Amino acid sequence: MPLHVPPAPAPALRSIRTALGSPTAVRETRTPSLKAAQGVLSCELPLPVHVLEPVSPAGGAPRTRLTGWRFLIKEDERAIAAGETMLTPDGWAFSHFFEGPYVASTELALHQAESLSTPYQPRLLTVPGLYMCTLWLHGDIAADAESGLPAPGDLLVPLAPAPPGIAAHRPHRFADLLPVLTLRLTAAPLLQKSA
Known part of the structure; x- marks a missing residue:
């Protein structure tokens, strides 16, 4: 079943395309593959990036915020880098280009998700306290991509590198993974205090 990739806001796409066309923005970035690109570059597969806010050990509902x-960024058919935008008081603006393991891992997770029998809206969900990024497969394909919380049945696919003990590229129901994330996020500050 194909993924239902949400359309990016026009200003976000425009800011990435403008930065890609800017020799200064490309030259100043730390992405050797982007600097060395010889073919035509394209911006594809826009994904909203959400951050999972810390969950209290007493329960409390998880929250996300769009960042x-x-x-x-593809050269021919291969992803060589990624570009990210950020929301400013004036709207969407170019933030940065990057490369590394999350680029290839995102592409692989998206290909794996396309083979699922259930339609999903792909998003990214980051968990900064664990240095973790996941492909969030949201079950409501008509939802506003810039808002919402993972539903219990939504799938999270940890991207590589994943934290120790959490398998990369293995789909987890949000309801099953949330207790693991909560435990790790609440244990991390306690471990730091005892050290």
């Missing part, structure tokens, strides 16, 4: 839109 940007990420685009895979």
Whole structure:
């Protein structure tokens, strides 16, 4: 079943395309593959980037907040980098280009998700306290991509590198993974205090 990739806000896409066309923005970035690109570059697969806010050990409902839109930058058919936008008081603006393991891992997770029998809206969900990024497969394909919480049945696919003990590229129902994330996030400050 194909993924239902949400359309990015026009200003976000425009800011990435403008930065890609800017020799200064490309030259100043730390992305050797982007600097060395010889073919035509394209911005594809826009994904809203949400951050999972810390969950209290007493329970409490998880919260997310939108922090940007990420685009895979492709040369021919291969993703070589990613570009990200951020929301400013004036609207969407270019933030940065990057490369590394999350680029290839995102592309792989999206290909794996396309083979699922259930339709999903792809998003990214980051968990900063664990240095973790996941492909969030949201079950409501008509939902506003810039808002919402993972539903219990939504799938999270940890991208590589994943934290120790959490398998990369293995889909987890949000309801099953949330207790693991909560435990780890609440244990981390306690471990730091005892050290």
